[in-house]
Amino acid sequence: MSDSTNVPPNVNQGWLEFLMILLIFFIDGGAAVPHVNETHYLAKAKHYWDASYCPGDLFLDSADPHLAFYWTLGWLTKLLPLTAVAWIGRIAAWTLLAAGWRRLSTSIVDVPWASVLGAALWVALLRDGNANFAGEWVVGGVEAKCFAYGLFLFGMAALVRGDWRRPWAWFGAAAAFHVLVGAWAVLTALATWLTEPRAERTPPLKLLPGLIFGGLLSLVGLLPSLALERGTDPALNAQAAQIYVYDRLPHHLAPLSLPAAEVQWRLTWLGGMVVAFVALWAWWRRRASDTAFQAISGLDAPGAARRLIWFTMFAFAGAVVGLAIELALDHDRAAAARLLRYYWFRQIDVALPLAIAILGSAWVAAMLRNGKRFSSFVAPAPLLFAAWFLGSITYARWQSNLPPAVLQVENAAGWQAACQWIDEHAPADAKFLIPRWGHSFKWYASRADVGSNKDVPQNAAGVVEWRARMRELYPNLDAVDERGRKIILDSPELLGTPRVRELAAKYGATHVIARSSPPLDLPIVFATPVDPSANVSGYTVYETGVEPTTTAP
Template sequence: MNARESSMNKPTPWRLLAEWFLLIALMFVYAGDAPPMVNEAHYLVKAKNFWQPDWCAADLFASSGKAHVFFYWALGWPTQYFSLETTAWIGRIVGWSVLAFGLMRLSHVFSRTGYASIAIAVLWIAGIEYGNLAGEWVVGGIEGKVPAYGFVLAAIAELARRNWNRVWVLLGIASAFHVLTGGWSVIAAMFAWAVTEAGKPKRHPLLTRWLFLGGLISLAGIIPAAQLMMGTSSTDAAQAAKIYSLFRIRHHLLPSDFLTWWYIRHGIVITILICFAIRQRVANRLKEDEEAERRFLAFVGGAGLIAVGGLLIGLLVSIFPDLSARLLRYYWFRLSDAMIPLGMAIVVVGTLSDQDKRWRVAAKSLLVLAFLMVGYASVDRMLQRVPPSVNNRLMGWDMDSDAATKRAVFKDWLAVCNWAALSSPENEVFLTPRHQQTFKWYSGRSEVVNWKDVPQDAISLIEWKKRFQEVFPERLGAIRVTINYKTLRKFREQYNVRYMIVDRRVVGEHLPLLRVYPTESSDNVNYAVYETPK
């Protein structure tokens, strides 16, 4: 393509703005559920405590060490002026905007077709939702990795264009928002540099001031994470790593915990990526496009090799449990879960203009299937009409209940949280049900422990497991709260717990304790509050 043709095909600012808004609209349709999303009650509670340390100060998780300080600083400040729900929407708009910008930059490297980024986004979202290996997601509620992935996408676009200096700076910003997302991306980018620059007579240097500048920026994410492990004994560090990797987060970290179907679906995505990438290589392409795609696929390959490393570490758990647990904490499958579907999306959209009709039909069929998948996932969430973080399906109790039942349970949950907010001082500490993760979000009160809110520093993590096993003992299936008088008295003395909120679907209608809410059982059929024995 000559310079005149390139100038004629250059998108206008208005078209770019329309494309940007369409991408944000797509993300809103797919993930615009009422807050809080799955991790928002986790991240924004922590962010609020970061800005207001006296808020839920007695809560083990909220007051524990802060791993994502840059995210709390950049997107947590609205908690000082707005509700958590409003803060979530502000964060989502910012996060989705950065994601949309990064995806546009990347898509324009490989496609001069107008709005190709929409097709890439749909294929990418569908590939992650239905083809991930370890439960990763990108488009969703706001947390540190959402803007981080936006900067990763922008960095990949510069990588494809061979603007390596910009790559390192953008990945430094990504690392500041989320150290693992950005850090693994740096490793993948270095792999791509080694593969694509090694044989060039005018090789772009790796060790430049821009690489060090990116590293300097990334310290905003690295230092807070590193501080969480400082002053921790090797014994405590090993115990904390096993709690995190082999107990609490094993569904994301431990390969032996992944279902067989997860491997199959991820393998399908990899197969599609390989087949279409090979076709792209043999098709007639412009030389600069070939080089850009080669650099991009090298980055995707680097992400895949990182995942292979995680699989190998997973094989060593029975032989070296302490070492394996420490290494598995670093989410070896996070980047590949996002980048392999992205690679698939890029090569499939690139084949939509293939000269071979069979490949064009195959690409169009995959695109239609992706639209149907994303549409189904979006409509399914809309029909639930409850925030994802309070959905029975996620909470793991009464998972097959219909939408009306879920809404009724959510209504009762809001009622009991409202009672806690209105009937107790701000420094009150509660015992809460096993199947919830939003008590602090809705009530603004501390709790002794919950399953979702696991601290990051070693000492707090060990304390978290001790509390969890005390409150939800294994003899009761780690589901029912204990009602042992001696234990409850200890909780009252140790944690200053006056009230225990119970899920009546789990513990039953009557407990040998003083019920303080509801006064009439019909007022709240799903939740009740009891006073702990003095």
């Protein structure tokens, strides 16, 4: 019979830290289902396994680039509701991330609870993508990159330990889920390998088996990505790249093209983190050879910290190159887009907070252990920052736990009620004109839509078709709002009945879901009740008279 008292203390400590990290990730990412990208990825995964789900939908019928995600998690959609699959996927992704984080953190900082503090700092600095330079996030709703980043952390743990034979398999597996996460990790890791002292550097031939194995794993993600432009006119591919970079995802791919105030905020946040990183780097360099410092900080493997610092600097260099491309080719956005579509800024958004969090946890340990009054006074600052961040999330969620996917919806309860009615009563092959921000429609209604701003296909032809539809479904007015943004007619009721009829006929839309006011002159099949005193619109479901078809024009 086993006796828990025989378990080494460090094993119990390790499990407790792992569970605490998992709890931190739950607090950070545990909003009500669905999260913004879950409506995108899980609906796609469900359609991959069941083509009868939302037939005729432009996005769902487009190319399927994330095969590893569909095969790992998507098959569960055949057995369980989307909400259940989302929670299973979240828990699986957070578990992988927590295990990878602790392995990486303890490879650099050997102090009890440092990995927990580091995890809290990491998510606080990531801030769910709301403040980062390119809007990247890691912990949140489940999608392919959540698993990719979990595998990336295991690869980073091997890298910082100097085990240069093993990172490539982890990065290759990451690329299988999200090819760019893994590809950027490989390039940055190879640059870091070159900084190893020549006498200690692992010979290239010993790296080769791992690189080959990782490359083979990456084909699961690489080949579907390459197929997105296969057989397509190069001019169409160039057009799609420009739409993708500058129309749909400038906040990820071309940040300098955003409004000046937003660029200033992003650069300020990035600059603040760079200052913090440089300060921690200088602190480490001054004391790296001091064995007493190593003991109190937990940085008893200076090579591990050095490799982490170099990796972060190369990730930053990649972002600088991306900025240079955007600035140098601003006069030729078609050429710029062909390069910027490779997400030059994604890695620094993750690596810079990661390095600050791990080195910062070592700094806290050193400050608390050196016995000086001033050190004991300033050391809790990072802990308080992380606690404030997690506490503010908890409080906000207690106030309102609306799913992030419906936060942009006016009268979310009415929207959900109308979608539920459609799910229960509309024909299975019905197709809807929906509001621009209605990307949760397929999740709640289980019916196809003509298009929404969120659900852009990945293949070149699909991207061009999506942009054409957006211009017709949600046209811009020759006017701007009080914030200087173009006014968009973002919902069918604003287009008027004649135009809605034209669009329904063109795209095979059998129904419309729109705000109840102003009303459309179409047959009403359902309308949500509205409290006039609430000052919000309800939602009305209309029939258009168009016959169902699963073939998009």
